[in-house]
Amino acid sequence: MERERGGYRLAMSADTPPDLHEITVEVNSTTRRASFDPGTTLLDALREEFSLTGAKPVCEVGTCGACTVLVDDRAVYSCLTLAAECDGRRVDTVEGLADGQELSALQRSFAECDALQCGYCTPGQLMSLEGLRRSDREPDREAIEHAVQGNLCRCGAYRHILDAAEAALSAGASA
Structure with missing residues (x-):
């Protein structure tokens, strides 16, 4: 019905x-x-x-x-x-995103670049960037910035978030 x-x-x-x-x-x-x-x-x-x-x-x-x-x-x-x-x-x-206990490239990069801070915005940041990764295999910094522009980080970790994303995505790393 x-x-x-x-x-x-x-x-x-x-x-x-x-x-x-x-x-x-x-x-x-x-x-x-x-x-x-x-x-x-x-x-x-x-x-x-x-x-x-x-x-x-x-x-x-x-x-x-x-x-x-x-x-x-x-x-x-x-x-x-x-x-x-x-x-x-x-x-x-x-x-x-993770494959069992194996973190995705984005998740590892966030940890390595200290892009987590309080971590509250992290899931949304990661998913916005994962969406970008799925649509653009080698995004530039501008595309990365555009992908997360709707995600607010109250800790102000934007530089670290962008650096982590660039490290994981610009080389075409898989998630």
């Missing part, structure tokens, strides 16, 4: 209460299904339903970037994205 709400066609299973709808989404290479209120943000779905707490609920109005994740390889603020919009799509979070 399908129902139209707010311009979105919502798939409803027979078991789903009428005020909820079910989505299927691939999160960090694992297919997940869950039922949500149509107004549930991707940030809330990731944190509350899927127990992925890397994306941070800071401003919740799309001004800080701490909640940045990738949807189909594109960096988005998960606080402004509805879970319903991700039905049938691929979502990558900071938890999916």
Whole structure:
């Protein structure tokens, strides 16, 4: 059964209460299904339903970037994205960057260049840069700066963040 709400066609299973709808989404290479209120943000779905707490609920109005994740390889603020919009799509979070205990090139570079400071903005910074890496195999400093311009670092570690990103990305390093 399908129902139209707010311009979105919502798939409803027979078991789903009428005020909820079910989505299927691939999160960090694992297919997940869950039922949500149509107004549930991707940030809330990731944190509350899927127990992925890397994306941070800071401003919740799309001004800080701490909640940045990738949807189909594109960096988005998960606080402004509805879970319903991700039905049938691929979502990558900071938890999916490492391969087991092996950190990605970006994560290692952040540690080596002291780009972490308090660490609160780090997941969003990493995901913005991972989005850039997936779209541009050898970005220059300007592209790197552009990729993180929507991510606020309250500690002021911008130079270290840019240096870490440049070290990991400009040589075409894989994640």
